Amino acid sequence: MDYRKFTELQIDALREVGNIGAGNAATALSQMIQKRIDMSVPEAAILPLEEMIQKIGNEEDMVVAVIIRVFGDAPGNMVFLLTMNSAHELLKMLLDEESEGDLTEMQISALQEIGNILTGAYINSIVKLTGMMLVSSVPAISVDMLYSLMTTAFIESGQFDEYIMSIEAKFIMGKKNIKGYFFYIPKPGSLEKLIQTLGLA
Amino acid sequence: MEINEIRVGIADLKAAQPPAKIVTIGLGSCVGIALFDRVNNVGGLAHIMLPDSTQFTNKTNPAKFPDLAIPLLLQEMIKLGANKSFMFAKIGGGASMFNFSDSNLTMDIGNRNVKSVKEILLEMSIPLRGEDTGGNKGRTMILDVATGKSYIKTIDQGIKEI
Numbered sequence: 001m002d003y004r005k006f007t008e009l010q011i012d013a014l015r016e017v018g019n020i021g022a023g024n025a026a027t028a029l030s031q032m033i034q035k036r037i038d039m040s041v042p043e044a045a046i047l048p049l050e051e052m053i054q055k056i057g058n059e060e061d062m063v064v065a066v067i068i069r070v071f072g073d074a075p076g077n078m079v080f081l082l083t084m085n086s087a088h089e090l091l092k093m094l095l096d097e098e099s100e101g102d103l104t105e106m107q108i109s110a111l112q113e114i115g116n117i118l119t120g121a122y123i124n125s126i127v128k129l130t131g132m133m134l135v136s137s138v139p140a141i142s143v144d145m146l147y148s149l150m151t152t153a154f155i156e157s158g159q160f161d162e163y164i165m166s167i168e169a170k171f172i173m174g175k176k177n178i179k180g181y182f183f184y185i186p187k188p189g190s191l192e193k194l195i196q197t198l199g200l201a
Numbered sequence: 202m203e204i205n206e207i208r209v210g211i212a213d214l215k216a217a218q219p220p221a222k223i224v225t226i227g228l229g230s231c232v233g234i235a236l237f238d239r240v241n242n243v244g245g246l247a248h249i250m251l252p253d254s255t256q257f258t259n260k261t262n263p264a265k266f267p268d269l270a271i272p273l274l275l276q277e278m279i280k281l282g283a284n285k286s287f288m289f290a291k292i293g294g295g296a297s298m299f300n301f302s303d304s305n306l307t308m309d310i311g312n313r314n315v316k317s318v319k320e321i322l323l324e325m326s327i328p329l330r331g332e333d334t335g336g337n338k339g340r341t342m343i344l345d346v347a348t349g350k351s352y353i354k355t356i357d358q359g360i361k362e363i
Contacts, residue, residue: 050210059226060341062356067299069306137306140299144356147227148339151211152298155230155250156308160257160265 003046003165003191011044013198014167014191017126018042022169022182024125025080025118029180032114033093035173042169049154049164056181057083059147064103066115067153069137070123073197074190077157078122078136079183080115081149086178087111103143112141122182130197157185165191209233212265214247216277219347226341228294230311232318232334233342234267235291236274236327237349243283244346245274252310252317267318271325290322291331291351291363293342300337311335331363 006014019042030037045052053059064087066080082090091099091107094114099107116139123136142149154164167184186194195201209215209225217223223246225233234247247270251257254266263269275285295315301307315334322329333340333353341354354360 060356065299069301138302140301140306142298142300142337144298145227145229145339145341148229148296149298151227151231151250152229152296152310155310156299160251161259 003163006046006191010195010200011046013195013200014044015042017129017194017198018044018167018169018182018184020129021122021125021167021184022171025121025182026171028117028121029114029171032117033090033173035093038172040170040172042167044165044167046163046165049151052164052166053147053150056081056150057146059145061146062143063146063149064111064141064143065149065153066112066119066139066141068116068119068123068139070134071137072134073132074134074186074194076184076186076190077153078119079150079153079181079185080118081181081183082111083179086180089178090114090173090180108141108143112139115139115141118182122184130194132194132197153183153185158187159185209246209248211248212250212262214245214264214270214274214277216243216245216274216281216283217346218243218281221346223344223346224341228340228342229296229298230294230308230314232267232292232294232311232314233340234271234274234318234322235342235344235351236271236278236288237291237344237346238278238283238287239289239349240287241282241284242346242349243278243281244344244349245278246342246344247271247274249314249318252313267314267321271318271321271327275325285325285327289328289330291344292318292329293333293340293351293353293363295334296339297335297337298339333361333363
């Protein structure tokens with residue numbers, strides 16, 4: 001399908017869904033690390049995949065991605081992505097120990113659990129807002145090239161077209177400039193259902 | 202960046218003559234297919250993302266699918282003077298990037314892509330001379346048209362020839 005056919009009003013509504021979802025997730029993270037978190041205004045982005053990736057970093061940058069499958073009324077994938085530097089800074093805050101170089105199994109497991117909590121908070125807030133039935137899976141984590149991870153996440157969501165759609169939000173923590181990204185990557189048809197549920201079809 | 206480095210994006214393909222290097226970055230479940238004519242020194246690289254075009258109605262970009270991309274790459278190479286009888290292939294990619302503890306959640310698009318690429322190469326009688334496929338790591342693939350050698354770059358193992 002061609003996502004470019006959405007109206008301004010519909011895009012605004014999707015952005016608001018992202019705002020509530022990511023806001024809830026940021027609050028959960030803020031409570032976990034007892035630090036203030038600033039969040040960017042979420043975007044409902046309809047872009048060529050390569051442009052979307054370029055906004056995060058270089059294609060071969062090593063990043064941490066936690067993914068959960070979303071089932072139910074609006075299926076898709078939810079990805080929580082951290083740059084390597086940000087992953088180390090976040091781990092320092094959480095585990096109160098130095099962190100650099102390769103991640104240990106313990107650290108990977110900690111990041112996976114954070115990703116799980118945050119994506120869960122995001123999905124739950126969409127459920128509360130819309131009354132839709134959404135169920136999230138256990139998480140999977142991967143530490144690898146940005147481009148490989150993001151292209152695969154979109155392909156696994158059934159988004160194969162030139163223009164892809166995701167609802168994304170970026171949060172920034174304090175002076176350390178920890179950057180995390182949320183992507184809700186809907187399967188084709190899911191956004192239409194979301195828009196219908198919000199009464200904007 | 203090197204002057205003669207040619208980039209192939211996702212669902213894209215390029216053919217070239219020496220001394221070019223053709224590069225495709227960040228293969229995940231996608232598969233990179235390098236073809237090389239060792240007599241006429243013509244190389245080509247395709248980056249496909251889905252196993253089979255017959256499952257889709259939208260085929261505006263043939264480079265997405267191996268059954269359309271490989272013949273198209275061959276045509277592009279023939280335009281540069283290549284001859285199919287002297288060609289061989291090397292492939293890389295087809296990983297499963299996200300491994301869930303519940304294996305029902307892990308998708309096998311990568312495996313299906315690799316299988317489909319091999320079938321098409323066999324149908325077209327292009328011998329497969331090397332591969333680095335499967336697993337769970339992202340890969341960058343490089344074809345050096347000056348030598349006909351293909352390389353795979355991963356985050357934890359650096360560069361190796363395939």
